[in-house]
Amino acid sequence: MGNLSPSAQGADDPLWNYLIMPFISGIVGWGTNVVALKMTFYPLEFQPYFLKVYQPPEQPFGLFGWQGIIPAKAGKMAGKSVDLMTEKLIDVQEVFSRLDPLRFSKVMEAGMLDMMSKIVHEIAAKWLPPGVWARTPKSVQEETVLKALDEAPRFLSTFMNDIKDNIETYFDLKHMVVTNMVKNKGLLNKVFMDCGEKELKFIERSGFYFGFLFGVGQAFWWYFYQASWVLPACGFIVGYATNWLALKVIFQPIEPVKLGCFTLHGLFLRRQKEVSVLFAKINSTEILTPQAMWQSILHGPKKDAFQAAMVKHVHKFVDDMVGKLKFILDGLWGEVHFLAMKDEIARKIIEQLPAHIQLSYDYTEEALDMERTIREAMQSLSSKEFEGVLHPVFEEDELKLIIVGAMLGLAVGVFQLLVLFA
Numbered sequence: 001m002g003n004l005s006p007s008a009q010g011a012d013d014p015l016w017n018y019l020i021m022p023f024i025s026g027i028v029g030w031g032t033n034v035v036a037l038k039m040t041f042y043p044l045e046f047q048p049y050f051l052k053v054y055q056p057p058e059q060p061f062g063l064f065g066w067q068g069i070i071p072a073k074a075g076k077m078a079g080k081s082v083d084l085m086t087e088k089l090i091d092v093q094e095v096f097s098r099l100d101p102l103r104f105s106k107v108m109e110a111g112m113l114d115m116m117s118k119i120v121h122e123i124a125a126k127w128l129p130p131g132v133w134a135r136t137p138k139s140v141q142e143e144t145v146l147k148a149l150d151e152a153p154r155f156l157s158t159f160m161n162d163i164k165d166n167i168e169t170y171f172d173l174k175h176m177v178v179t180n181m182v183k184n185k186g187l188l189n190k191v192f193m194d195c196g197e198k199e200l201k202f203i204e205r206s207g208f209y210f211g212f213l214f215g216v217g218q219a220f221w222w223y224f225y226q227a228s229w230v231l232p233a234c235g236f237i238v239g240y241a242t243n244w245l246a247l248k249v250i251f252q253p254i255e256p257v258k259l260g261c262f263t264l265h266g267l268f269l270r271r272q273k274e275v276s277v278l279f280a281k282i283n284s285t286e287i288l289t290p291q292a293m294w295q296s297i298l299h300g301p302k303k304d305a306f307q308a309a310m311v312k313h314v315h316k317f318v319d320d321m322v323g324k325l326k327f328i329l330d331g332l333w334g335e336v337h338f339l340a341m342k343d344e345i346a347r348k349i350i351e352q353l354p355a356h357i358q359l360s361y362d363y364t365e366e367a368l369d370m371e372r373t374i375r376e377a378m379q380s381l382s383s384k385e386f387e388g389v390l391h392p393v394f395e396e397d398e399l400k401l402i403i404v405g406a407m408l409g410l411a412v413g414v415f416q417l418l419v420l421f422a
Contacts, residue, residue: 018223022215028235028412029211029242032405033203036243039404040397041193042068044185060400069397070192071185078181078188082174084389085283089377090370096167098367101157107363111356112152119348120145127341148321155317162309163297170306176296177287187286195278195390199268203246210242232413239409243402251391254384268390269383279390280375290364294357307350314346315339 039060046052046067055062060072070077086092105112124133124144133141163170181188193200218234249267256265268275297306318341378389 018219021219021222022212024412024416025215025218025234025238026208026212028409029207029209029214029238030204031207031412032239032408033207033242033246035408036401036405037200037203039066040069040401041071041189044068044071044189046072068185068189069400070189073397074182074185074188075178078178079174081191081390082177085374086173088381088385088389089374092171092173093167095368095370095373096164096171098369099160099164099364100367101160101164102153103363103367104160104360105153105156108156108356108359109153111359112156113149115349115352115356116148116152117145119345119352120148122348123341123345126344151317151321154320155313158316159310159313162313163306170302170309171293171297172301173288173296175301176292180287180292190286191279191282192390194282195275196268198271199250202250202267203243206246206249207242210245211238214238214241228417231417232410235409235411235413235416236406237409239412240402240406242409243405247398247402251387254387256383265383266387269387272381272383272386273379275390276375276378279378280371280373283374284365284371288370290361290368291358293364294354294360298354298357307346310350311343311346314349315342318342318345 043066046055046062046065048065051062051064053063055065055067055072058073058076060067060069121133121141124136124141214234214237218231218238221234222230251266251268253264254266254269256263258264297303378386381389
């Protein structure tokens with residue numbers, strides 16, 4: 001078929017073959033874009049799992065099967081996103097400085113009352129000579145508990161001052177986000193799919209429009225030159241070019257360019273204010289939540305520093321609580337024994353704090369005000385800075401998206417050759 005006579009062969013073909021070519025090309029452009037986008041986000045895990053013989057680290061492909069490009073690189077993308085966010089949008093130290101230790105201790109008051117009451121009874125029963133605490137009058141027991149509770153707000157507010165002033169010693173934001181995103185890859189997809197919903201729809205629709213235009217050229221080309229490689233090559237070009245063009249139109253030009261009465265500006269960049277609202281909402285309600293942050297502080301990679309700080313503050317709290325009795329207790333138990341008791345109090349507070357910290361979630365969310373902080377910072381960025389917050393996260397994988405579209409287009413081109421012009 002590669003050496004067939006130009007116009008003679010074209011004239012022998014039914015006219016409808018050429019009339020439907022632009023539509024087929026448009027459908028190819030639309031279909032390859034849709035499939036390429038689906039393959040960008042899905043599946044969340046490698047499928048089919050039973051054929052997962054080998055999958056290169058942070059790559060979507062294996063010997064047999066596929067994982068969505070973004071889920072496959074969840075850790076890397078989340079890490080890059082956090083880096084860009086902390087460079088451009090939020091200052092972790094400044095955000096946590098908004099916490100008022102006195103208000104924090106106030107909202108935790110009920111939890112501290114319950115926790116300290118239990119701890120005082122447990123410690124007294126264990127560390128006093130056998131039976132002494134049980135024989136101690138209830139009024140004295142209650143007075144001891146009340147003394148602890150009187151000191152508790154000061155202890156908690158002092159401790160919170162330490163936490164907020166040295167938050168990066170106790171809290172690893174990047175580890176928290178990356179860990180949660182890797183566990184919940186659907187959440188990472190949600191960030192991109194919600195913020196870029198209109199652009200993703202544009203990519204799908206534009207595939208048909210661009211493909212149709214390419215198809216007109218393809219029909220003319222095929223009419224005059226019917227080499228067997230033409231249709232597969234055109235399919236490849238359509239799949240490649242429609243994806244490439246769609247992605248370029250979304251992010252280019254970065255700065256508005258006047259062209260007569262038209263203003264050219266990347267589609268995504270035009271929606272900076274709208275995207276900023278969505279991005280801030282998702283991050284503040286589903287990623288940078290008080291629950292996630294406190295879980296990271298209590299159980300994350302810097303928990304040892306947090307626990308060491310807790311021990312230091314508990315020692316001071318107990319010393320302040322017993323006051324002048326400290327010297328008597330040192331003499332009664334010995335300094336080592338007294339230190340061991342304080343360490344146990346600290347351990348019990350560390351163990352029981354997670355059960356009560358939820359009382360602070362509403363206040364923490366209100367004080368940190370993450371949604372407003374991210375939204376306003378993002379809206380104030382220049383177009384270039386705004387493009388730099390989201391685009392680089394998946395920019396390096398755009399080529400994979402384009403090649404997927406090109407290979408699908410090639411397959412459809414082969415189908416056209418074998419079915420329409422066999």
